[in-house]
Amino acid sequence: MKTKISISKSITSLLLLILINTGVVYAQTSTDISHEDALKAVLAAKEKAEQLDVLVNIAVVDAGANLKAFIRMDDSFLGSIDVAIKKAKTSRYFDINTGDLGKLTQPGGIIYNIELSNDGLVTFPGGVPIKNENGKIIGAIGVSGGTIEQDHDIASVGANAIIE
Amino acid sequence: MKTKISISKSITSLLLLILINTGVVYAQTSTDISHEDALKAVLAAKEKAEQLDVLVNIAVVDAGANLKAFIRMDDSFLGSIDVAIKKAKTSRYFDINTGDLGKLTQPGGIIYNIELSNDGLVTFPGGVPIKNENGKIIGAIGVSGGTIEQDHDIASVGANAIIE
Amino acid sequence: MKTKISISKSITSLLLLILINTGVVYAQTSTDISHEDALKAVLAAKEKAEQLDVLVNIAVVDAGANLKAFIRMDDSFLGSIDVAIKKAKTSRYFDINTGDLGKLTQPGGIIYNIELSNDGLVTFPGGVPIKNENGKIIGAIGVSGGTIEQDHDIASVGANAIIE
Amino acid sequence: MKTKISISKSITSLLLLILINTGVVYAQTSTDISHEDALKAVLAAKEKAEQLDVLVNIAVVDAGANLKAFIRMDDSFLGSIDVAIKKAKTSRYFDINTGDLGKLTQPGGIIYNIELSNDGLVTFPGGVPIKNENGKIIGAIGVSGGTIEQDHDIASVGANAIIE
Numbered sequence: 001m002k003t004k005i006s007i008s009k010s011i012t013s014l015l016l017l018i019l020i021n022t023g024v025v026y027a028q029t030s031t032d033i034s035h036e037d038a039l040k041a042v043l044a045a046k047e048k049a050e051q052l053d054v055l056v057n058i059a060v061v062d063a064g065a066n067l068k069a070f071i072r073m074d075d076s077f078l079g080s081i082d083v084a085i086k087k088a089k090t091s092r093y094f095d096i097n098t099g100d101l102g103k104l105t106q107p108g109g110i111i112y113n114i115e116l117s118n119d120g121l122v123t124f125p126g127g128v129p130i131k132n133e134n135g136k137i138i139g140a141i142g143v144s145g146g147t148i149e150q151d152h153d154i155a156s157v158g159a160n161a162i163i164e
Numbered sequence: 165m166k167t168k169i170s171i172s173k174s175i176t177s178l179l180l181l182i183l184i185n186t187g188v189v190y191a192q193t194s195t196d197i198s199h200e201d202a203l204k205a206v207l208a209a210k211e212k213a214e215q216l217d218v219l220v221n222i223a224v225v226d227a228g229a230n231l232k233a234f235i236r237m238d239d240s241f242l243g244s245i246d247v248a249i250k251k252a253k254t255s256r257y258f259d260i261n262t263g264d265l266g267k268l269t270q271p272g273g274i275i276y277n278i279e280l281s282n283d284g285l286v287t288f289p290g291g292v293p294i295k296n297e298n299g300k301i302i303g304a305i306g307v308s309g310g311t312i313e314q315d316h317d318i319a320s321v322g323a324n325a326i327i328e
Numbered sequence: 329m330k331t332k333i334s335i336s337k338s339i340t341s342l343l344l345l346i347l348i349n350t351g352v353v354y355a356q357t358s359t360d361i362s363h364e365d366a367l368k369a370v371l372a373a374k375e376k377a378e379q380l381d382v383l384v385n386i387a388v389v390d391a392g393a394n395l396k397a398f399i400r401m402d403d404s405f406l407g408s409i410d411v412a413i414k415k416a417k418t419s420r421y422f423d424i425n426t427g428d429l430g431k432l433t434q435p436g437g438i439i440y441n442i443e444l445s446n447d448g449l450v451t452f453p454g455g456v457p458i459k460n461e462n463g464k465i466i467g468a469i470g471v472s473g474g475t476i477e478q479d480h481d482i483a484s485v486g487a488n489a490i491i492e
Numbered sequence: 493m494k495t496k497i498s499i500s501k502s503i504t505s506l507l508l509l510i511l512i513n514t515g516v517v518y519a520q521t522s523t524d525i526s527h528e529d530a531l532k533a534v535l536a537a538k539e540k541a542e543q544l545d546v547l548v549n550i551a552v553v554d555a556g557a558n559l560k561a562f563i564r565m566d567d568s569f570l571g572s573i574d575v576a577i578k579k580a581k582t583s584r585y586f587d588i589n590t591g592d593l594g595k596l597t598q599p600g601g602i603i604y605n606i607e608l609s610n611d612g613l614v615t616f617p618g619g620v621p622i623k624n625e626n627g628k629i630i631g632a633i634g635v636s637g638g639t640i641e642q643d644h645d646i647a648s649v650g651a652n653a654i655i656e
Binding site: 035064068073074 | 198199202203226228230231232233234235236237238242245
Binding site: 362363366367390392394395396397398399400401402406409 | 524526527530531554556558559560561562563564565566570573
């Protein structure tokens with residue numbers, strides 16, 4: 001959405017304040033992640049990965065679970081390309097941290113082997129929903145390449161980056 | 165990995181020999197695109213798309229034709245996600261602009277229906293090999309969402325961005 | 329990788345420039361298996377299989393996890409064609425012996441059901457990374473047809489053959 | 493089929509000679525290519541490619557159209573892995589040179605778009621049936637990476653290598 005505003009300087013600030021507080025015209029009310037935010041999430045996650053000294057693949061999907069942004073760090077696992085994307089998709093498919101889903105998919109679990117649906121889910125940690133300031137899920141991020149704890153932490157940093 | 169070397173004249177030649185044999189200083193011989201360059205190519209292509217006022221998906225694959233970086237502009241075609249990725253892969257699979265390949269795949273063409281191989285190729289314009297300063301192909305970029313001329317131009321800008 | 333070199337001697341810089349520009353000495357930095365080495369690995373593995381009196385399929389993938397060489401021994405399992413290739417790919421996808429990966433993918437394991445990613449992984453023994461003399465992974469070998477212990481041993485012989 | 497032979501000793505030797513020359517009763521009448529012959533075909537094709545100074549992928553399938561041997565020359569097209577394998581399979585699926593099949597699959601052709609069957613056929617030149625000394629088809633070879641004329645010539649050299 002593009003907004004073109006041309007008004008006298010004196011009332012602009014006031015108007016702007018009202019608009020922000022009512023949330024009428026602004027990005028933060030979007031229910032789909034923008035590519036700018038997707039990129040911001042990817043880069044924040046990458047920075048976190050560099051701090052942890054771990055090589056990862058990072059994928060962001062939008063509200064429709066379609067790929068929005070992706071980056072693979074040099075020398076990270078080739079197999080993590082697909083795992084990162086599947087983590088992001090899985091997280092958005094069911095609006096859940098992938099690790100939480102995995103607790104239910106084990107033998108005897110209530111959704112045993114759901115991984116076989118949707119052309120393959122990934123249900124261990126590293127996929128995290130992305131929410132806007134209002135708590136609305138607008139996409140998801142998936143990270144693969146480190147330990148499952150690292151992947152989850154990196155994904156969380158990415159998810160949080162767009163509301164900070 | 166960062167290496168900082170500061171040494172006296174007398175042992176330089178010897179050191180050089182050691183470096184050659186241990187392979188420490190060869191970064192510039194890399195024949196695979198880095199994620200920094202992949203991101204640079206994606207962002208340069210995106211900037212070009214914005215100048216042309218067209219919404220596209222942009223994918224970069226590495227020397228092994230594996231996804232390295234991706235971004236989808238807001239409101240661009242959902243169907244272009246896969247087309248952009250397949251253009252990038254096709255370009256690297258055969259080290260060619262996808263549009264040039266397409267001239268050979270038409271009915272009566274010498275490689276008619278090659279699109280059915282490799283899990284689906286895309287052989288119209290928008291995929292361009294990425295070369296390093298020495299002309300060595302190190303990856304490829306695929307763009308989808310505009311006209312085929314726009315897609316090709318945007319991809320070319322992305323491919324050239326890393327050697328400018 | 330970033331390299332910062334600070335050397336006093338004028339002749340050295342010149343030499344270095346020549347080396348960089350001619351690219352003469354950089355062949356050994358190749359990080360991808362050659363077809364000669366891939367064939368050597370396959371034939372060494374086949375010889376080992378004959379010694380063990382077991383019929384196997386043997387696949388070698390390159391650094392990009394793309395098929396480089398393959399042979400199927402007479403009367404070996406037809407189903408082992410795909411298993412051998414997937415073992416090689418899995419090993420390179422995650423730079424690991426496939427059997428070691430399999431320890432983590434069991435029910436309750438930290439990466440349960442990861443086999444469903446990447447169009448199907450194989451996570452029992454028989455896939456082994458191939459390294460060059462410097463320990464850099466340049467590909468992988470996958471063997472299928474014998475017991476998992478035999479498959480692993482045969483793959484290891486193949487992987488080691490190129491550095492002996 | 494059972495054959496009961498009861499004849500005087502004097503003509504047995506003569507009969508045996510005839511049988512040998514017609515190839516009726518012997519091991520070399522195998523109707524499936526051995527891995528030794530598959531490898532021989534691959535290496536003969538590779539040698540021909542080197543003479544022509546062209547980089548190709550070479551695949552051999554057996555009588556069951558299952559992959560038997562494969563090699564990818566360094567720096568040959570990544571996309572030719574699948575094309576070479578599909579050429580070999582296509583050739584054996586229909587016991588025909590792939591180029592001959594392609595004449596029938598064009599728009600208006602009698603088997604238009606048959607390429608969509610069998611998970612993807614390749615119907616331009618480069619796939620050639622492999623026959624034993626008796627003219628029985630025992631497999632096929634597929635070559636991809638050069639011009640279609642080169643691919644066909646290289647494949648033919650490989651196919652002929654096992655009966656020379």
